[in-house]
Amino acid sequence: IAHFLNLSSILTQIITLFRHFAINACLAPLYSLEGMHIITVEGIGNCRRGLHPVQERLAEAHGSQCGFCTPGFVMSMYALLRSSKQPPTKEQIEDSLAGNLCRCTGYRPIIDAFGVFAKTDDSLYTASPSESANGKAICPSTGKPCLCRNETDVNGNESSLLSSVKTYLPSSYNEIDGNAYNEKELIFPPELQLRKIMPLRLNGFNGVRWYRPLKLDQLLQLKSCYPEAKLIIGNSEVGVETEFKNAQYGVMISVTHVPELHTLKVEEDGLRIGSAVRLAQLQDFLKKVIAERGSLQTSSCQAILRQLKWFAGTQIRNVASVGGNICTASPISDLNPLWMSTGATFQIIDVNNNVRTTVAKDFFLGYRKVDLKDDEVLLSVILPWTRPFEYVKEFKQAHRRQDDIALVNAGMRVHITEAEGNWIVSDVSIVYGGVAAVPLTAGKTESFLVGKKLDYGLLDEAFNLLKEDIPLAENAPGGMVEFRSSLTLSFFFKFFLYVTHEMNTKGLSEGLDVANMSAIQSYTRPVTTGTQGYELVRQGTAVGQPMVHLSAMLQLPNFPLGSLVSSSQKMCPVLTILGQLDSSKKRILGQLSMMGRFLHLMSLLVLARSLESLWQTPMIMQKLLQIK
Ligand SMILES: Cc1cc2nc3c(=O)[nH]c(=O)nc-3n(C[C@H](O)[C@H](O)[C@H](O)COP(=O)(O)OP(=O)(O)OC[C@H]3O[C@@H](n4cnc5c(N)ncnc54)[C@H](O)[C@@H]3O)c2cc1C
Ligand code: FES
Numbered sequence: 169i170a171h172f173l174n175l176s177s178i179l180t181q182i183i184t185l186f187r188h189f190a191i192n193a194c195l196a197p198l199y200s201l202e203g204m205h206i207i208t209v210e211g212i213g214n215c216r217r218g219l220h221p222v223q224e225r226l227a228e229a230h231g232s233q234c235g236f237c238t239p240g241f242v243m244s245m246y247a248l249l250r251s252s253k254q255p256p257t258k259e260q261i262e263d264s265l266a267g268n269l270c271r272c273t274g275y276r277p278i279i280d281a282f283g284v285f286a287k288t289d290d291s292l293y294t295a296s297p298s299e300s301a302n303g304k305a306i307c308p309s310t311g312k313p314c315l316c317r318n319e320t321d322v323n324g325n326e327s328s329l330l331s332s333v334k335t336y337l338p339s340s341y342n343e344i345d346g347n348a349y350n351e352k353e354l355i356f357p358p359e360l361q362l363r364k365i366m367p368l369r370l371n372g373f374n375g376v377r378w379y380r381p382l383k384l385d386q387l388l389q390l391k392s393c394y395p396e397a398k399l400i401i402g403n404s405e406v407g408v409e410t411e412f413k414n415a416q417y418g419v420m421i422s423v424t425h426v427p428e429l430h431t432l433k434v435e436e437d438g439l440r441i442g443s444a445v446r447l448a449q450l451q452d453f454l455k456k457v458i459a460e461r462g463s464l465q466t467s468s469c470q471a472i473l474r475q476l477k478w479f480a481g482t483q484i485r486n487v488a489s490v491g492g493n494i495c496t497a498s499p500i501s502d503l504n505p506l507w508m509s510t511g512a513t514f515q516i517i518d519v520n521n522n523v524r525t526t527v528a529k530d531f532f533l534g535y536r537k538v539d540l541k542d543d544e545v546l547l548s549v550i551l552p553w554t555r556p557f558e559y560v561k562e563f564k565q566a567h568r569r570q571d572d573i574a575l576v577n578a579g580m581r582v583h584i585t586e587a588e589g590n591w592i593v594s595d596v597s598i599v600y601g602g603v604a605a606v607p608l609t610a611g612k613t614e615s616f617l618v619g620k621k622l623d624y625g626l627l628d629e630a631f632n633l634l635k636e637d638i639p640l641a642e643n644a645p646g647g648m649v650e651f652r653s654s655l656t657l658s659f660f661f662k663f664f665l666y667v668t669h670e671m672n673t674k675g676l677s678e679g680l681d682v683a684n685m686s687a688i689q690s691y692t693r694p695v696t697t698g699t700q701g702y703e704l705v706r707q708g709t710a711v712g713q714p715m716v717h718l719s720a721m722l723q724l725p726n727f728p729l730g731s732l733v734s735s736s737q738k739m740c741p742v743l744t745i746l747g748q749l750d751s752s753k754k755r756i757l758g759q760l761s762m763m764g765r766f767l768h769l770m771s772l773l774v775l776a777r778s779l780e781s782l783w784q785t786p787m788i789m790q791k792l793l794q795i796k
Contacts, residue, residue: 186356187251188207188246188247188250188251189247189251189448189486189487190243190244190246190247190248190264190482190483190486191483191486191487192267192404192483192484192487193208194407194411195402195403195404195407195408195484195487196403196407196487197378197400197403197407197422199368199370199378199380199422200400200403200422200424202368202380203360203363203365204360205354205356205357205360207243207246207354208239208243209223209239209242209243209724209725210725211354212242212243212246212354212725213724213725214724214725215721215722215724215725219721219724219725220242220246222242222245222246222249222282222285223242223724223725224724225281225282225284225285226238226241226242226278226281226282226720226724227716227720227721227724228281228716229277229278229280229281230273230277230714230716230717230720231273231277231278231280231281232273232717232720232723232724233272233273233717234271234272234723235719235720235722235723235724236270236271236272237268237269237270237271237272238720238723238724239723239724239725240268241265241268241270241278242724244264244265244267244268244482244483245261245264245265245282245285247264248260248261248264249285250353255285255286256285256286257286258283258286258695259695260286261279261282261283261285261286262279262693262695262696263477263482264482265278265279265282266481266482266570266571267480267481267482267483267484267570267571268481269571275696276696276698276700277700279696279698280698365382365425366382367379367380367381367382367386368380368422375418376417376418376419376420377418377419377420378420378422379397379419379420379421379422380421380422380424380425381421381423381425381426382425382426383426383427383428384426384427384428384429384517385521386426387421387423387426387545388517388518388519388520388521388545389519390421391421391519391542391543391545392519392543394419394421395542395543396418396419396542397417397418397419397420397421398417398419398420398421399420399421399423399495399545400420400421400422400423400424401422401423401424401443401444401446401487401488401489401491401492402446402484402487402488402489402492403487404480404484404487404488404492405492405493405496405498406420423444423545424444426444428442428547429442429443429444429445429491429545429547429548430442430444430445431445431548432445432449432450432453434457435550437550437552437553438550438551438552438553439453439457439469439550439551440548440549440550441453441490441548441549441550441551442490442491442547442548443489443490443491443494443495443545443546443547443548443549444489444490444491445489445490445491446485446486446487446488446489447476447479447480447484447485447486447488447489447490447493448482448485448486450472450476450490451473451476451485454469454470454472454473454476455473457469458470458473461553464554464556465553465554465555466553466554467554467558467559467560467581468506468510468512468551468552468553468554468560468581469551470560471506471510471560471561471562471579472503472506472510472551472562474562474690475502475503475506475562475564475577475579476502476503478502478564478566478569478570479502479503480571481570481571484571490503490549491546491549494507494514494528494531494538494546494549495538495540495546496536497532497535497536497537497538497606498536499535499601499602499603499604499605499606499607500573500574500577500601500602501601501607502564502574502577502601504528504532504601504607505577505578505579505599505600505601505607506560506562506579506599507528507549507551507579508528508529508532508579508597508599508607508609509560509578509579509580509581509597509598509599510528510551510552510554510560510579510581510597511527511528511552511581511597512527512528512549512550512551512552513525513526513527513528513549513550514526514527514528514531514546514548514549514550515546515547515548515549515550516540516544516545516546516547517544517545517547518541518543518544518545519543519544520543523547525550526539528549529599529609532606532607533606534605534606535605535606554581555583557583557584557585557591557671558581558582558583558584558595559581559582559584559666559667559670560579560580560581561579561580561581561662561663561666562577562578562579563576563577563578563579563580563659563662563663564576564577564578565577565655565659569691569693570693574601574602575602575646575648575651575652575655576600576601576602576603576652576655576656576659577600577601577602578598578599578600578601578656578659579597579599580596580597580598580599580659580660580663581595581596581597582595582596582597582617582622582663582667583595583596584622584667584671590621591621591622591671591676591677592619592620592621592622593617593618593619593620593621593622594618594619595618596614596617596618597609597614598610598613598614598634598637598660598663600638600656600659602646602652603638603640603644603652603656608637608638609637610633610634610637610638610660611637612633612636612637613630613633613634613637613660616629616630616633617630622664622667622668622671622677623668623677623678627661627664630660630664631657631660634656634657634660635653635657638653638656640652640653640656661687662687662688665680665684665687665688666687666688668680669685669688702714
């Protein structure tokens, strides 16, 4: 996790607020972390110094098997705890883990492990199951008959059926702390606090240059010197391009410290959102604005906030920016259809300080192509307030809810006004993503709807027009054409139901059929619950016992165990390790992933050494080191 000064404090050097963010190390260029305190899983605790309470819980609750995902889960949870003033809720815990994937455990033990840090309802973990009339145990969590109860066998031995519920004792972050953990929590290093933030100019391999301006005019100057320079904010797109698509950029300009691009302002005509604003920051800001302004003016804000919930995971939202998403112009961007349908405008500045404004609808020109010249930079987005009787709704369908890209997404807005005693559509905008190279506007459907009363009678015609507006050829990229076509229609149907319901609550339209009510509610994932029942087979050995496996203690701090290194020739000695990395990775600009690879090689040596000292088997050493 990156632990750094709140941006305002970086800029003013006055406020000393610190925040902890979990981020993906593999997408964090080393240079982008200059001035920050980086906390890794090795730093918070290990089996020699004592495990951190978060690590300890994961091991105790059997939340680690192969250990591949374990450091990520630990750090996500650690970041949440360090940045929460109160114990987090279960929802917050699950949300913070949405960007972590595990192939082995099935998630229940992981979520259960961290459940003890939540503020909600310890009784779920501690209360004994009660008994129903027929003598069956009632689970305190679900209220249904279950196998939670410990039973005594005929010989009086404890329990043949155990449930994971039994294993949770009431505990809090502080109570667990101190068990084996004797370290103090890491603080933001004083020397970093005193450090003056400077503009950066760094040289990498192959003449690659990295700039970090601190002011807008410095950025514009750099852009005029290097029109083709790549701007970088969160690197969640550029990092993927350089790592997996062989993209190479000679000059990179990190704009994370340019204050003008971080504007977040409530203005008369709407919100001004700087292009470098992180998505997590935008979420917080939107929540505040919605709470302050109420629902009337904030229908667009609410739609964007709901869409952000399903945008990647916390680690990506902590770094990814509004401008990075817009300028990438990905066909499956979750936000671009919303900017278009809400009538947002983009402010663009050129190297001569001229600012122009364009509507979002005109900005996307082709596949990953936008209306932005080499000497221009996206400055900010203006999101207009919604008017009375103006409704905005977001849609996204993916293979799974969280941390997945959309199969189809959409943004829809309608404004209903009264004309001669009828409530009719005066303005409507329907935009789909994931169906073409750019987000598509359903122009014919929009024209058909304007001036009409929104009722069931016009649905058939609207559906026919939608099929014409959003055609999906049989061989359309992404496949699943029939399914995706039906999604475009069902999104519109849901929007129709939503608006009808909203108007109905004001007594201005007919009521909804009860059967359709579920379609208007935004999806909310309930907190996960689950128990594991298993039979204890006592054989006098560890077999059959729910024991914490020993390597869990090593996996939690990501203790290096070993790594396979392939070679094109057999029997090659290791000549140099660092030198070898240097030559093969020259094109990479100080990526953290490089550090990871270095650690893998180092771990091989550690393994080799420990094998040698443990078993004195030079043969194994020889074999392990036969790499070039
Ligand atoms: C694991 C993962 C999950 C993801 N999930 C989703 C998802 O659910 N939905 C979704 O829509 N996207 C998703 N993305 C894509 C990505 O996170 C977003 O597009 C993100 O918003 C990009 O922002 P960034 O700051 O990281 O961009 P960067 O990678 O830093 O930059 C992206 C591009 O924008 C340009 N750029 C940035 N700022 C400006 C500016 N001010 N002016 C001009 N050009 C600029 C850069 O030069 C670059 O070409 C995901 C990515 C990953 C890796
Ligand atoms: S991937 Fe999660 S323990 Fe193996």
